[in-house]
Amino acid sequence: MKPYLESTMKAVVVQNYTAIDDVQLAHVPMPELTPGSVRVRVRAVGIGFVDGLKVQGLYQTKDPLPFIPGTEFAGEVDGVADGVSEYSAGMQVMGMVRSGALAEYVVVPMEALRILPDGISPEAGASFRVNYLTAHYALTERAKLQSGEQMLVLGAAGGVGTAAIQLGKIFGARVIAAASTEEKREFALGLGADAAIDYNRPNWREELKDLTENRGCDVIVDPVGGAISLEAFRSIAWNGRHLVIGFAAGNIPALPFNLPLLKGGTLLGVDLAQVPRREPEVYQRTLRDLFRLLGDRRLRPAVGRIFEFERFYDAFKTLAGRRALGKVVVRVAR
Numbered sequence: 001m002k003p004y005l006e007s008t009m010k011a012v013v014v015q016n017y018t019a020i021d022d023v024q025l026a027h028v029p030m031p032e033l034t035p036g037s038v039r040v041r042v043r044a045v046g047i048g049f050v051d052g053l054k055v056q057g058l059y060q061t062k063d064p065l066p067f068i069p070g071t072e073f074a075g076e077v078d079g080v081a082d083g084v085s086e087y088s089a090g091m092q093v094m095g096m097v098r099s100g101a102l103a104e105y106v107v108v109p110m111e112a113l114r115i116l117p118d119g120i121s122p123e124a125g126a127s128f129r130v131n132y133l134t135a136h137y138a139l140t141e142r143a144k145l146q147s148g149e150q151m152l153v154l155g156a157a158g159g160v161g162t163a164a165i166q167l168g169k170i171f172g173a174r175v176i177a178a179a180s181t182e183e184k185r186e187f188a189l190g191l192g193a194d195a196a197i198d199y200n201r202p203n204w205r206e207e208l209k210d211l212t213e214n215r216g217c218d219v220i221v222d223p224v225g226g227a228i229s230l231e232a233f234r235s236i237a238w239n240g241r242h243l244v245i246g247f248a249a250g251n252i253p254a255l256p257f258n259l260p261l262l263k264g265g266t267l268l269g270v271d272l273a274q275v276p277r278r279e280p281e282v283y284q285r286t287l288r289d290l291f292r293l294l295g296d297r298r299l300r301p302a303v304g305r306i307f308e309f310e311r312f313y314d315a316f317k318t319l320a321g322r323r324a325l326g327k328v329v330v331r332v333a334r
């Protein structure tokens with residue numbers, strides 16, 4: 001075991017569930033290695049919409065206080081517990097934890113890590129797991145997306161949306177990206193979407209109808225919720241599948257039961273957090289496929305704005321303010 005050079009580190013510490021503005025950087029004890037663990041010097045942390053909810057205590061599960069937020073990270077191995085032979089100091093890795101990544105160092109079970117593939121930056125490595133796992137699982141295991149089908153992605157320039165665009169194209173779908181601003185639609189087109197649509201416009205469903213030759217979309221990827229979800233479902237193709245992924249718009253829509261009947265469509269729930277426990281083989285298979293695609297450079301994680309560690313709160317505010325393009329990243333160290 002490598003001895004600590006310093007006994008404290010800087011970390012984002014949530015003392016009470018509170019507004020992002022009240023969260024501070026603090027000096028806390030360095031995390032200790034435990035059996036089977038690896039200590040990583042964190043370089044980049046990917047921030048998602050959920051991270052902001054967790055800090056404010058608004059997420060469905062609450063972390064015991066105080067806690068260090070941050071789940072997806074990339075960095076360099078700093079030390080390993082006795083008996084860990086798969087990793088050694090200096091290796092570049094990426095990983096995911098329940099919390100604790102927004103810190104200079106994080107200690108994780110070695111199973112939580114992967115080697116960062118050559119040519120993938122720490123920022124991209126920290127922007128991969130949650131969104132791409134969610135989108136892959138949703139499209140393959142839940143919607144059973146077929147090559148040649150048409151797909152509508154709501155919130156297309158966001159974290160889950162960008163992952164869905166890239167994977168939809170890899171799986172052979174025609175992808176229509178729906179987003180609220182010109183900049184976001186351009187971003188989505190740049191990632192491979194075949195067409196983009198402004199779903200803030202009152203007649204956007206007419207436009208969608210024209211784009212799909214009156215058929216509607218076979219698969220709808222929906223991390224947005226609210227009124228848009230209901231409008232999208234009303235435009236679904238016969239035998240279409242609407243994937244319920246999240247409610248970034250802030251409210252949970254209620255679908256009248258006559259709509260699935262009339263449309264011949266299905267509403268499908270997606271909760272990545274439950275997949276490792278309920279479908280461990282599926283989870284591992286999905287992970288393997290994603291890392292193969294990443295290693296082959298067929299997937300390039302969509303990294304949006306990068307904020308320095310001292311300005312971590314701007315990352316959260318960018319997401320809450322609906323301004324994120326792709327994944328928002330906090331750079332903890334270079």
Ligand SMILES: NC(=O)c1ccc[n+]([C@@H]2O[C@H](COP(=O)([O-])OP(=O)(O)OC[C@H]3O[C@@H](n4cnc5c(N)ncnc54)[C@H](OP(=O)(O)O)[C@@H]3O)[C@@H](O)[C@H]2O)c1
Nearest residue numbers: 048049155158159160179180223246247248249270271272
């Ligand atoms: N089910 C799962 O397993 C799973 C996994 C990961 C994430 N999620 C959920 O998926 C949702 C999206 O996460 P994300 O990380 O992709 O977020 P994100 O990057 O912020 O993207 C969300 C998109 O929603 C749209 N939106 C509409 N109204 C909004 C509002 N009031 N505030 C913010 N965004 C708004 C925005 O697009 P426009 O401006 O173009 O409308 C935005 O790009 C979250 O609810 C998250 O909890 C679920």
